[in-house]
Amino acid sequence: MTAYIIRRLLYTIPIVFGVLLLTFVLFTLVGGDISLEIAGKNATPETIEEIREEYGFNKPLFLSWDSQFINHFKSALTFDFGRALDREPVLDKIKRGVGPSLALTVPMFFGVVIISVSLALVVAFVRGTVWDMLVVLICVAGMSIPYLSFILFGQYFLAYKWGLFPVFFSPDLAMASYVALPVLIGIVTGLGGNLRFYRTVMLDEMRNDYVRTAFAKGLNTRRVLFKHVLKNAMIPIITRVVLAIPFLFLGSLLLERFFGIPGLGYLMVEAIGSRDYFVINAMTYISAILFVIFNVITDICYALVDPRVSFD
Amino acid sequence: MKEDKTLLRVEGLSTHFMTEDGLAKAVQEVSLEINSGETFALVGESGCGKSVTALSIMRLVPDPPGKIVAGKIMFRGRNLLELSDRQMRRIRGNRIAMIFQEPMTSLNPVYTVGNQIVEAIRLHQKRSESEAWALATEMLGTVGIPDPEQRVTEYPHQMSGGMRQRVMVAMAVSCNPTLLIADEPTTALDVTIQAQILDLLDGLQKQNGMSILLITHDLGIVAERAEDVAVMYASRIVEVADCETLFAEPLHPYTEGLLKSVPRLGFAGERLYTIPGTVPEPLGFPSGCKFHPRCPIGAGDKRCQNDEPQLRQVGDGRCVACWYARGYETEAERNEYESKYGKHERISSQG
Numbered sequence: 001m002t003a004y005i006i007r008r009l010l011y012t013i014p015i016v017f018g019v020l021l022l023t024f025v026l027f028t029l030v031g032g033d034i035s036l037e038i039a040g041k042n043a044t045p046e047t048i049e050e051i052r053e054e055y056g057f058n059k060p061l062f063l064s065w066d067s068q069f070i071n072h073f074k075s076a077l078t079f080d081f082g083r084a085l086d087r088e089p090v091l092d093k094i095k096r097g098v099g100p101s102l103a104l105t106v107p108m109f110f111g112v113v114i115i116s117v118s119l120a121l122v123v124a125f126v127r128g129t130v131w132d133m134l135v136v137l138i139c140v141a142g143m144s145i146p147y148l149s150f151i152l153f154g155q156y157f158l159a160y161k162w163g164l165f166p167v168f169f170s171p172d173l174a175m176a177s178y179v180a181l182p183v184l185i186g187i188v189t190g191l192g193g194n195l196r197f198y199r200t201v202m203l204d205e206m207r208n209d210y211v212r213t214a215f216a217k218g219l220n221t222r223r224v225l226f227k228h229v230l231k232n233a234m235i236p237i238i239t240r241v242v243l244a245i246p247f248l249f250l251g252s253l254l255l256e257r258f259f260g261i262p263g264l265g266y267l268m269v270e271a272i273g274s275r276d277y278f279v280i281n282a283m284t285y286i287s288a289i290l291f292v293i294f295n296v297i298t299d300i301c302y303a304l305v306d307p308r309v310s311f312d
Numbered sequence: 313m314k315e316d317k318t319l320l321r322v323e324g325l326s327t328h329f330m331t332e333d334g335l336a337k338a339v340q341e342v343s344l345e346i347n348s349g350e351t352f353a354l355v356g357e358s359g360c361g362k363s364v365t366a367l368s369i370m371r372l373v374p375d376p377p378g379k380i381v382a383g384k385i386m387f388r389g390r391n392l393l394e395l396s397d398r399q400m401r402r403i404r405g406n407r408i409a410m411i412f413q414e415p416m417t418s419l420n421p422v423y424t425v426g427n428q429i430v431e432a433i434r435l436h437q438k439r440s441e442s443e444a445w446a447l448a449t450e451m452l453g454t455v456g457i458p459d460p461e462q463r464v465t466e467y468p469h470q471m472s473g474g475m476r477q478r479v480m481v482a483m484a485v486s487c488n489p490t491l492l493i494a495d496e497p498t499t500a501l502d503v504t505i506q507a508q509i510l511d512l513l514d515g516l517q518k519q520n521g522m523s524i525l526l527i528t529h530d531l532g533i534v535a536e537r538a539e540d541v542a543v544m545y546a547s548r549i550v551e552v553a554d555c556e557t558l559f560a561e562p563l564h565p566y567t568e569g570l571l572k573s574v575p576r577l578g579f580a581g582e583r584l585y586t587i588p589g590t591v592p593e594p595l596g597f598p599s600g601c602k603f604h605p606r607c608p609i610g611a612g613d614k615r616c617q618n619d620e621p622q623l624r625q626v627g628d629g630r631c632v633a634c635w636y637a638r639g640y641e642t643e644a645e646r647n648e649y650e651s652k653y654g655k656h657e658r659i660s661s662q663g
Contacts, residue, residue: 210417210421212412216370218406231423307467307469
């Protein structure tokens, strides 16, 4: 198993290299001259030249030990992403944003997964009944109502009118207090799609022959669902759940924006708005790395759950 | 006297499916009687309702869309259809066990075969975990799996189809059922393995005296192994007889057609007989006798087109549902027919 994990990690090296190459090409070659952006509208050629010198944009692109690509590579490996446009180190910005973002996305994630998987099992239990149809109906309705409506409803009624939550972030509020409403909204909006997905997974699984065999043995429905169906259903569930984890670090673009939460989603939106190449670059790279790592974790989970997948 | 021998008596069983396209009457008024220790064969083409009959006996018809709408299933004096779910679970896998057509998919891929057999044993018997594992290992040996100590810890994907079907048999007989329902147990296996599995079932039957309800479309299997045979066509049983009689002297034209379409040694060069037409779908059953559009006798007959013949006893242990079978039609019916449609030339279906 250790050998398997090492091998899978070795496979990630070319992938990470590919990500670095791609981001480099996109930002440096396709994205236009960044130094012009940094210099601003009425910069003199001298200023621009200074900026090029400072950021190393006047160095060769590839073919040198001190080329821009090699430096791009080095900064990625050392997690030293330089300074943002406002001169603050990018890494500091990211570190500052991680806390609020995770405070928002982690409870949201666990809330959605736990509630939707257990509800999906219950719905699979009562499949074909009025309850089942009711749940599906509510899910579809929840998915059809635009995300923004939930935010507006929450902010206007729950926060402003009824005063249950703060309407907006403010530095003197405790974290638990200002993330509460966005977490609630995130869970409510996330349930529809997830519940429907897990319900389909469970129902697909229940159509299998081994389920009939389990019933023919004389097992009760609860045992069949929890012992036989759930373990088989874990395979698609793992794929969805584990691969969603890297996105937790990205925060929630919309929720953070609307509630003014200074997380990574907020940071990303700001950076894109002001074309802050350094922040965007760092965020892209970090998410790519996380995604690759969690892909490996997914593969390991498969092998743990499904005996047909071997560690060889 | 006869009552004592009967292990399972199905009376007027009807199972319907509420589909989006309409009501599919998959099984209609099926009656059959299985004696203790015998092999009873239920024969018919695919889609005629054999498997649904078996699932109905186990009360495993998926509901919705399926529903047992009428009938009685008397098993050792109790009507299975009146039992609570809990009581039924105590019978399933314990007194009545079932093996299925698809050995490749009938076992749960993520548990070892031992785990799955032990689960059945511990559910119905008071045995400790280790005793159950010992019994599971012993059962694997009984069904002819070599190296059972090793195999019991393996997963289904590590075994061939024949092995998996043996595991299914081991699981089914691990609680000494009095009735084993084998739903096309060998259809998915290749011919040499087929014979092995059937021999295995025979051997187990001799050992513990269980009855077997053998569901198959293969008349060759029936001839060798069954005592009594019921022939099913389009949701109904059309003929019941003991095996020898049925093969020697079929009464229903469908049975006759089936027998004629079995290839036989020594008749090379002749074109094999086939019954014209196809099996009707439950949603599009013809009126009257469901076999009449394909029947050499009834195709143009007004009564066959309009009135469905019910299964009726015509001799000792023989039942048939055909207006033109020997001994079927009553005097009154004959007179009624002749007054309605004119004289009919009675054509007996057997030679």
